[in-house]
Amino acid sequence: ATLEADFQTRIDNEEKIEPKDWMPEAYRKNLIRQISQHAHSEVIGMQPEGNWITRAPSLHRKAVLLAKVQDEAGHGLYLYSAAETLGITREELIHNLHTGAAKYASIFNYPSLTWADMGAIGWLVDGAAIVNQVSLQRTSYGPYARGMVRICKEESFHQRQGYHILMTLMEGSDEQKAMAQDAVNRFWWPSLMMFGPHDSDSEHSGQSMTWKIKRQSNDELRQKFVDQSIEQAEAIGLTLPDPDLRWNEERGHYDFGEIDWEEFYQVISGSGPCNRDRLAHHRRAHEEGAWVREAIEAYEAKKKASV
Amino acid sequence: ATLEADFQTRIDNEEKIEPKDWMPEAYRKNLIRQISQHAHSEVIGMQPEGNWITRAPSLHRKAVLLAKVQDEAGHGLYLYSAAETLGITREELIHNLHTGAAKYASIFNYPSLTWADMGAIGWLVDGAAIVNQVSLQRTSYGPYARGMVRICKEESFHQRQGYHILMTLMEGSDEQKAMAQDAVNRFWWPSLMMFGPHDSDSEHSGQSMTWKIKRQSNDELRQKFVDQSIEQAEAIGLTLPDPDLRWNEERGHYDFGEIDWEEFYQVISGSGPCNRDRLAHHRRAHEEGAWVREAIEAYEAKKKASV
């Protein structure tokens, strides 16, 4: 397969693969899986934050949160478009989400229970996403890589906003401080799980690295995230809920405790607090919108016919 | 028409007319109109109070309010049954409500906007209803009269509860007092309208009096209500919003200001604050319940078939 060899050479030379280029079927499939999971994550991710738009505690925060969720919808759109360049339709993508064939980031199966969660999600969840996405700016597939550049810029803005929410709470009343700490307690470990299983247990990692779809391993990225978070937590008086966190001079990194992988797999397999709610919500909105989509089609058809 | 003459003699002798007795068609129709309007009023009346069940400010008040709205459903049931003895089905009754052919008391087209409205509705609206219903305990149609006896007992309980809500507010903070006074300001005039147009303008009154469906005129009942309310208002420091209220030594009654009949007819004809919401709510619940009613029918049919 000289095609395959040429393809790998281009990858090795850091050339971007573009939609019209030849690519191995497995590369295409792997990309669709990853990009669509990423797209669905943005879209499902609108729910836990959307949950607080109507209850945001100031008009300023309400506007910022609305804008953030709007950005997520925008990211979803870029990513659906990137996936569509690989020969799959939006409808198929959504269908796969509804059947469970396509996944979304498991972190969004955790509920947002207090206003402080808007801070924790911004700081930790977007923070973890950025660490991942920064590395994906150099992914081998052109449309995906370019999407990531655009997304990363907005995400780091979101992260700062989330951090600012927590900072404000930590400067506030005792109840506010407790609320912030509680949110961080709940979101810390799930954020670490966002990077996926240990490299040794990661199903898709090997091939993805060769093809440079992924550029850094799960454990590398996770370590980077841990290292950066500790300082930020300390700066505003938050404690990360891990007694094993400590600086390891030798590694030049922080050591941290073992992730509860049983929880991770339980949440993935459907026993997360919100799995059913998230899909049911998306499905309901999609079904309620069916007549609108039909109306557009009918209208466009009439317009064409009358030209 | 010796039948008609006999009938009127029985009426004149204060005998009750029973379902199997002969009665003039117009008497039957008039009764159906009045009883069904009364029944629909109980049922639609569940909405403005139901609106505060989930927001009642104490568990005690929540239980009392729930029980009250439950009583209203119960009254609706008695009254539908009384109407059904006249040869009309529940389904027809509800259909007439939905098409607008049957009316309900216009007072329920006003919104309940604050917790104090639970007080004002209980005190004034139930109060006015009782004045009306006490007189109907002696109405000529047996099932209706007996229904009224039962209903009156519960209503006066409700009125005391409403009064107690207002009393508690009037003993409370300035905000609470203002809330109570505001509710009374909004519900006073509509309560007076509950007795219907002046006797001189009342469409159905003459015949209804002859047949003793009605036992006292609109204006007599209204006067009774005004007289009794003034003392009750004063006792807890509430002001009735009518500058013309004053004791008339000669008449032995309170004089009061002219009712805004334009508002009355506007609300009746559909421009009340809640007319559309009330019917839409009832229609929605009825439609949402269609499959349940069908299930019962199917189940009962199956049960019969298998016997």
Add this chain to the structure above:
Amino acid sequence: MTDISTNDTAIYAVRLGDDALIHGHRLSEWCSNGPFLEEDLALTNVALDYIGRARNYLSYGAELLGQGATEDSLAYQRDCREFTNLLIYELPRGDFAFALARQYLLDEFETLFLNAMIDSNDDTLSAIAQKSIKETRYHLRRSKEWMLRLGQGTEESHQRLQSALGDLAGYTKELFEMDALELALLEKGVAVDRRALESQWHSAVTAMCEQATVSLPNQGWEVKGGRTGYHTEHLGHLLSELQFVQRAYPGCEW
């Protein structure tokens, strides 16, 4: 009793109170929304029983907690993370099939639970159980009848009931969980052993479902967290409504 166990009992009473309050609240949302008037009446009636139960539990909890706590301070002044009701109670009211399926599953549970709590050596809890069991027996008769009607009614009612059971299944597991606090109280003869109720509950439900030609699916998912205040997103919205007046006008008598 030592102080610690008084406090444990208080927490236990508040837990049961939260369950009853949130359940009663959801049922009360049906008022004027039932499929016909008789059912409006009946659902309101059940709601009332649960609000009454909530008051019994919460006022007992408040009494044990002391420090000025009242049934109303517990109901109206705690935020989402402090509420300890199990998740099944807070799920939105759903359609009528969902409401009745939930009610049925809980009626079977409550029957067993209250029956056991009658034997609690805490007199107040025992008394509450004795009073409540009578109501619950009546609720159960009613909800069983509805299981049959919906299960054997039309194709649509059958489907709706089945789908409701599917949506509820994973939330039932939490009913049978014991944490350290309840285990300690069980030891002392105060609390009910929830674990011991599961198989009996399961048999009853299975038998009933069979009769109704539906099933409680066991898809292997389960969601828990209510006792630690780890709720679904639905509870917060419920509380914003429940507590509005007290929050907007703090420190008043109503």
Add this chain to the structure above:
Amino acid sequence: MTDISTNDTAIYAVRLGDDALIHGHRLSEWCSNGPFLEEDLALTNVALDYIGRARNYLSYGAELLGQGATEDSLAYQRDCREFTNLLIYELPRGDFAFALARQYLLDEFETLFLNAMIDSNDDTLSAIAQKSIKETRYHLRRSKEWMLRLGQGTEESHQRLQSALGDLAGYTKELFEMDALELALLEKGVAVDRRALESQWHSAVTAMCEQATVSLPNQGWEVKGGRTGYHTEHLGHLLSELQFVQRAYPGCEW
């Protein structure tokens, strides 16, 4: 300006702020509930414009009122009877046809209103109008397109749009009402004469509806009251959600 007119202007600004806030809130409820992702984005965008507008109006109103009022104290610490938005803004979000029909009717209105307010001799109001009119022109283009799509789309979309217009008709009259306060401010060149906008609005709406093969029925009903705090029952529920955090944790910075 005299003190009285400053206060009148404050009330006027708060009224306009309440309209924008409640409208923005209702639109924001669409977030993650749109018929497809592009529309989630678009509706959120319109919501954002209205929240922004609300902040401009309310902070101006707060400034004129003084005594420590802020945009947030106005938004979060007034109860239903003190809110002065017109009723059309507070009606529940309804289905997509209702949302877009309301948006269209309001976009036509806002175009005329803001255009007139540019000439206000109150510099702040004029500046807000100048900024907002650009957004509203864009909103109007979009909502007109939707009127066509839904009106001429399928039978269902046509029917839904028509029925939404029927439900909205009686709430539009209030848009063109002037009370003593606004008349006084009109006299001073501050307020817009709403009455003068009605016929132009009506022509535009009639023309658009014709193109969309629907109509704005004139059934002779009308509901009013927003400016005197006489609301529908929907507003209270909206506020219990909007204000929950501020009410539950009073006196905090967020």
